[in-house]
Amino acid sequence: MAALFNPQLQLLFDLSRDFVLTHSTPPVAVANILTNSTTRSVYRLHWNTITPWNDFGTRVIQYWNAVPQHDKQENVITQGAYADHFQSVGFSQAGNEGNIKALIDLFVQSVHSSAANGRNGAPRPSDRHSKLLRWEPGVEANAHAGIPDFVMISEYGHHPHRVTAMMEAKNPWQVTPALIDQVIRGISSSRHSS
DSSP: OOOOOOTTOOOOOOEEHHHHHHSOOOOOEEOSSOOOOOOOOTTOOOOSOOOOOTTHHHHHHHHHHHSOHHHHHSEEEOHHHHHHHHHHHHTOEEOSHHHHHHHIIIIIIHHHHHHHHOGGGOOOOSSOOOEEEEOOSSTTGGGSSSOOSEEEEOOTTSSSOOEEEEEOOOOGGGOOHHHHHHHHHTOOOTTTOO
16 A cells, blocks of 8 residues: 655654765766767757856865854664665666766755755755756746756745756766866867767
C-alpha cells in the first residue's frame, strides 16, 4: 500500500543548517565506462568575456561568518533524510552528464532546498535565497537563449522573479586546468566550449 501525503505532518528536524552546509558532499566514483560531453544544443552559448571568480571562496566564508548564529543553529532536515541523500550519492558512480545531473538533484539540490528555502516546512533563514532548480525546456525556460542544466532563481512571491545563476554540469574527467584556461582566454575549440 502506498503512503498517503499528509500536509499536516510535522517533521522533527534534527540536523542544523550549520551541519548540512559545513560538511563535505559525498564522494562520487567515476564509472568504468565514460562518455563525452552531451552538450549539443543548437543554442549553445559563447561568452564574450569569461573572468575567473578568484575571490569566490573568500566571499563564501565572509558571508557564512556574517550569518546570524540562530540561523546556523536552526534544524532544517532530519538525520534520516540527510543520511538517505548522502548514502544514495556516496555509493553511486557517474559515467556521463546525465548521471552527474541526477546526483546533483539527489544531494545538492535537496540539501540546499532544506537549508535555504524551507523544504518540507523547515525554518527559513533570515535573508532571502534563490532556489536551485534543474532547468528543462518549458514555459519559463523559453525566455533563455539555451537551456542550462541548473539555475538559481529568485523564489515566487519575491519580485522581481529572476534567474540569479546559470550552471552547466560537465564530465569532470574532461575538464582540465588547461581547458579552463583556454576557455577563459577565448581560444578553446568549439568541441570544448559551451
